[in-house]
Amino acid sequence: MTHFLEFAGIKHYFGAVKAVDGVSLTVKQGEVFSLLGPSGCGKTTLLRICAGFQHPQEGRVILNGVDITELPPEKRKVNTVFQNYALFPHLDVFENIAFGLRIAKRSAVDVRQEVERMLDLTDMTEHARKRVVELSGGQKQRVAIARALVNRPQVLLLDEPLAALDLKLRQRMLVQLDSLHDEVGITFLYVTHDQGEAMSISDTIAVMNRGKVEQTGSPAEIYEAPRSSFVAAFIGDTNFFDGVVKEIDGDYSLVAIEGLGAVRVFNDKQLKVGGAVHLSLRPEKIHLTVAEPPAESSRNISRGEVEEIIYLGSATKYWVRVGDYRLAVNRVHRRFGLDEKPIRWKDLVWLSWHSDDGYMLERYSEADEELLSLPDTETETEPLAVDGDSHE
Numbered sequence: 001m002t003h004f005l006e007f008a009g010i011k012h013y014f015g016a017v018k019a020v021d022g023v024s025l026t027v028k029q030g031e032v033f034s035l036l037g038p039s040g041c042g043k044t045t046l047l048r049i050c051a052g053f054q055h056p057q058e059g060r061v062i063l064n065g066v067d068i069t070e071l072p073p074e075k076r077k078v079n080t081v082f083q084n085y086a087l088f089p090h091l092d093v094f095e096n097i098a099f100g101l102r103i104a105k106r107s108a109v110d111v112r113q114e115v116e117r118m119l120d121l122t123d124m125t126e127h128a129r130k131r132v133v134e135l136s137g138g139q140k141q142r143v144a145i146a147r148a149l150v151n152r153p154q155v156l157l158l159d160e161p162l163a164a165l166d167l168k169l170r171q172r173m174l175v176q177l178d179s180l181h182d183e184v185g186i187t188f189l190y191v192t193h194d195q196g197e198a199m200s201i202s203d204t205i206a207v208m209n210r211g212k213v214e215q216t217g218s219p220a221e222i223y224e225a226p227r228s229s230f231v232a233a234f235i236g237d238t239n240f241f242d243g244v245v246k247e248i249d250g251d252y253s254l255v256a257i258e259g260l261g262a263v264r265v266f267n268d269k270q271l272k273v274g275g276a277v278h279l280s281l282r283p284e285k286i287h288l289t290v291a292e293p294p295a296e297s298s299r300n301i302s303r304g305e306v307e308e309i310i311y312l313g314s315a316t317k318y319w320v321r322v323g324d325y326r327l328a329v330n331r332v333h334r335r336f337g338l339d340e341k342p343i344r345w346k347d348l349v350w351l352s353w354h355s356d357d358g359y360m361l362e363r364y365s366e367a368d369e370e371l372l373s374l375p376d377t378e379t380e381t382e383p384l385a386v387d388g389d390s391h392e
Contacts, residue, residue: 004029005050005155005187010059012045019045020056021211027155027204029064032181032188034198037208038234043191046208047157050189051080064154079148083160085140087132087147094119094128097146104151118146121183123176138169142176149184158190162197174200195235199223207231229361232280239286239327241279241358245271252355255279259323263300264355271360278361283330285357288318290343293352300358302351306343320349327351 005027012020020042027033035043048054050061052073060069068076079100087096097118101111119125122142132140141161148156161177162170178201181188192198198205199219206216207230215227226232229240243257245267253267255277265279287293293301304322318329329351343349 004064006062008060018211031203034190034202036198041208042211077154079153080157085144122146239281245275265358283328286329
């Protein structure tokens with residue numbers, strides 16, 4: 001694969017607002033590349049610049065070695081799938097998909113063959129002569145995708161494509177989109193503020209915040225090794241701690257955290273004794289037990305009191321008070337017996353985690369904290385919870 005879509009130093013302003021502030025990204029041919037971030041972070045603006053609907057004040061867009069920054073939308077080999085589908089209500093499914101081909105003055109035989117190919121690919125053949133008003137939300141989305149793909153673009157731009165669908169339908173459409181991408185093999189540039197969507201479908205994710213890219217990487221890299229507190233908090237739940245390096249022990253540091261004592265952490269930031277530490281610890285990394293775990297040099301152990309419990313079926317989520325901290329802990333039910341004595345509210349419990357599971361971070365700013373609206377020490381997110389995204 002080669003880097004064939006490039007955003008080079010893109011800047012775009014709406015008055016005094018920096019919607020996109022010096023973004024440079026490269027996208028490989030054939031991958032699903034997601035722009036992920038909260039409303040107003042600039043992701044939709046960047047997608048509209050790629051589509052040609054907006055012109056950047058600075059920077060260039062290069063597609064397959066060709067500078068397309070000055071080209072009008074219809075001259076670019078990109079097509080867009082919008083959140084609201086943008087279908088023609090007076091046309092049936094077949095004619096909606098055929099619209100672009102007819103505008104391009106393709107022959108009747110070509111139109112029929114290409115539309116039938118897309119109907120088959122999106123599993124919409126039996127609905128070919130239905131009007132748009134007769135379709136479900138998922139069917140409308142498949143028609144919109146088929147219409148965008150029928151002209152064989154080099155890049156398919158998807159702007160919050162599943163936001164209007166309910167949870168179950170979004171989950172099914174994610175699987176179908178992934179399969180469709182495997183079939184057609186073109187590059188998808190996917191815009192979403194939903195972490196679950198981005199993690200599920202992407203080869204690469206760029207997390208955006210206030211017009212800038214905070215981090216780019218694979219879903220696993222973004223989740224397991226976030227570069228900033230904003231990324232750690234935005235991608236799933238996490239617990240944050242503040243402390244000071246007390247001692248260096250080879251590749252590890254002993255970090256003094258008020259209320260938790262000395263915590264052993266992998267020192268990938270190469271901090272010195274006395275250095276301030278901002279630490280992230282994912283809830284699923286913490287092992288929760290009633291009995292005291294055996295002491296091990298590679299594990300941190302703390303004692304706390306259960307303040308809240310939520311049963312989620314596949315797991316139970318606990319909030320445990322340890323000193324000044326209220327820790328979120330996820331306990332997956334790999335094996336669960338109804339006769340097992342449950343952990344209850346106000347129980348004293350032991351928390352333990354491996355030294356490698358805490359991750360040193362750059363601290364987020366007050367503006368980021370307000371943007372994330374963090375309750376206590378964790379971000380509340382569901383795997384596929386979607387709100388409508390505002391204009392960016």
